[in-house]
Amino acid sequence: MSENSHQCVIIGIAGASASGKSLIASTVYKELKEKVGDHQIGVITEDCYYSDQSHLTMDERVKTNYDHPNALDHNLLCDHLQRLIEGKAVEVPQYSYSEHTRLKETTPMTPKKVIILEGILLLTDPRLREIMHASVFMDTPLDICLLRRLQRDVAERGRTMESVLVQYQKTVRPMFMQFIEPSKQYADIIVPRGGKNRIAIDVLKAHIAKLLKS
Ligand SMILES: Nc1ncnc2c1ncn2[C@@H]1O[C@H](COP(=O)(O)OP(=O)(O)O)[C@@H](O)[C@H]1O
Numbered sequence: 112m113s114e115n116s117h118q119c120v121i122i123g124i125a126g127a128s129a130s131g132k133s134l135i136a137s138t139v140y141k142e143l144k145e146k147v148g149d150h151q152i153g154v155i156t157e158d159c160y161y162s163d164q165s166h167l168t169m170d171e172r173v174k175t176n177y178d179h180p181n182a183l184d185h186n187l188l189c190d191h192l193q194r195l196i197e198g199k200a201v202e203v204p205q206y207s208y209s210e211h212t213r214l215k216e217t218t219p220m221t222p223k224k225v226i227i228l229e230g231i232l233l234l235t236d237p238r239l240r241e242i243m244h245a246s247v248f249m250d251t252p253l254d255i256c257l258l259r260r261l262q263r264d265v266a267e268r269g270r271t272m273e274s275v276l277v278q279y280q281k282t283v284r285p286m287f288m289q290f291i292e293p294s295k296q297y298a299d300i301i302v303p304r305g306g307k308n309r310i311a312i313d314v315l316k317a318h319i320a321k322l323l324k325s
């Protein structure tokens with residue numbers, strides 16, 4: 112845990128794709144904002160920081176390995192977090208999973224007391240680990256993640272079942288084994304089963320409340 116400033120508490124949630132990171136982040140967000148006020152808490156998704164690929168053709172974009180750390184612009188993410196810590200507003204990029212690139216639009220974010228950061232590769236980057244006050248790893252079994260990803264990506268991310276399965280074998284699973292699973296060692300809290308783990312949600316809420324008081 113970094114002691115740099117408790118004016119802005121940053122909680123990182125990592126884990127496999129479809130392990131429940133977004134679900135647990137949005138649940139903690141919704142429940143905490145009632146206590147601290149919605150202008151005091153925000154969620155940042157690492158996926159918003161996938162690199163811009165507008166200079167590539169669609170064929171080239173489809174071939175990108177989105178599960179390798181190089182696919183993400185962590186420099187921009189670190190810069191934005193530092194600005195938020197310093198009390199400055201930032202423009203969070205918007206990313207299209209169907210176009211595989213950034214949109215022109217951005218989402219303004221004002222400084223917050225609590226930022227919940229969620230993404231697959233957060234714990235692989237020492238700069239991000241240093242900036243976080245606490246970190247969580249969603250330890251959902253990989254077969255369950257695959258089933259949930261298949262359903263979600265076809266329903267919500269403009270994907271075919273075949274493309275999800277091909278990508279899973281080619282990059283998603285191998286990169287999980289190479290980068291994401293080994294980063295579990297850096298987490299403070301390991302959450303089994305997924306984004307509906309009530310005890311984990313309550314532990315996170317209590318920990319954030321304690322950090323806010325210190
Ligand atoms: N414990 C759970 N039980 C049932 N469905 C879940 C659970 N956790 C997550 N899901 C569902 O699985 C899918 C993937 O979860 P999501 O939070 O988007 O994963 P991630 O952000 O890790 O990629 C979503 O449709 C979500 O609603």
Ligand SMILES: O=c1ccn([C@@H]2O[C@H](COP(=O)(O)O)[C@@H](O)[C@H]2O)c(=O)[nH]1
Pocket residue numbers: 127128129132133158161177178207208209210211212230231283
């Ligand atoms: O253009 C893209 C960008 C990302 N992905 C996949 O998204 C997941 C990470 O997001 P989760 O919300 O954690 O599932 C990652 O596994 C990438 O493979 C993509 O398919 N296309």
